[in-house]
Amino acid sequence: MKKHIFDAYAIAIAKQFHLTLDQMFTKTKKRDIVDARQMLYYLCMERPIRISYIQRFMEENGHDICHSTIIHGYKKAKQMIDKDKDYEYVVNKLQDV
Numbered sequence: 608m609k610k611h612i613f614d615a616y617a618i619a620i621a622k623q624f625h626l627t628l629d630q631m632f633t634k635t636k637k638r639d640i641v642d643a644r645q646m647l648y649y650l651c652m653e654r655p656i657r658i659s660y661i662q663r664f665m666e667e668n669g670h671d672i673c674h675s676t677i678i679h680g681y682k683k684a685k686q687m688i689d690k691d692k693d694y695e696y697v698v699n700k701l702q703d704v
Contacts, residue, residue: 609654614664624643646694659674
């Protein structure tokens with residue numbers, strides 16, 4: 608049911624971070640890719656989309672993660688948004704997707 612929202616956020620975030628969807632769902636710890644995924648977790652959880660749905664949607668895109676990773680990513684993204692006005696601007700822009 609919420610898959611189309613997840614997909615819209617994923618596409619918008621990948622575009623904003625100048626990534627492909629394949630790059631965004633790659634198992635890597637490169638900072639720009641991790642930031643993009645964490646932004647995705649944040650936007651989805653604020654929508655609200657349940658963590659179990661986010662996990663399933665990530666797995667469908669080839670990126671297996673656990674609940675705690677999503678929660679951690681959400682918290683890290685929230686910290687960045689609170690500290691950095693540029694991140695806040697991007698989130699406000701993407702929430703309209």
